[in-house]
Amino acid sequence: MMLMDHRSSPVCLDLSVGLSPSPPPKMSAEMADDKAKTTTLEANFTQLSEENRRLRETIAYLYANHQVASPSPDATGSSPPSPPTTTASRKRSRDDSIEPPPPSNSGDAISNGKAESPLHSDGFEGSCRRIKVSRVCTRIDPSDTTLTVKDGYHWRKYGQKVTRDNPSPRAYFRCAFAPSCPVKKKRSAEDSSVLVATYEGEHNHACPTRAGELHDHGGAARGGPVPCSISINSGGPTITLDLTKNRVLEGGAEAATDIKRMCRQEIASAEFRAALVEQMASSLTRDSKFTDALAAAILRQLPDY
DNA sequence: CGTGTTTGACCTGCGC
């Protein structure tokens, strides 16, 4: 169940049919019990909707700030704009079968966030499309030569290629956490301070270390400087945290204690709960069996329908 | 020894 406004929801589950306010005509004891459960569920629904609304506002705020900070590809510190070459339009085969890439894109231009932004006017229709490609721009420490996007997943590198007009080699990764996971990631550093990761597909498993990222997200909430990037896809902006500068990882046992304490605080926070709820809801609503069963259960509460 | 990375070869699609 995606607990948010239709127009902003990446999942199109219409439950309005089953939530008709008109009460059933007959009220047996069993039905009264069911009604109580329904009332409870509706109360939870309202509460979770509110939490989701707040979370979405937060994301929108972060996204707006990101746009201000990097209004154009040049402003992000990416490589100077290269003239459109045949290379830009050449790569159209496999990726296009999934989702057409933005036009006039030479390689992994960060400007793609514009074309893939979920905040454009046809948000609802666009958000109903299946998310296939997202892009993450991450500010990195120039001294960090690993050029790795620490996004919580376990990636296995399967190739590297030097591409035209880009001195930095492009690396190709597969998700190594689950062999069947279809997600692939391309990583290239077009600039010494900005790392661009392009994700293709969706993980069919949970993120093994997502909680750790949320822990750092809490650091942002506390006002500390947190390396943060925003992934733009058709379903909404996703906050991805760059853990390459995780200061607390440098202090041994003391740092480990800090991590534990911060994780506990984070798990207790509203942001964590809201994110958890949304992730769970997203996972559930992607399961057509679940949505069918849910719809059937709701309809059973309304025998007259 | 198992796991992950590197790297050259190969495959594929598109433009000319």
Next chain:
DNA sequence: GCGCAGGTCAAACACG
């Protein structure tokens, strides 16, 4: 059809 360039494969290698 050919050449180019991106993407993938797989053997060799490095590392803990």
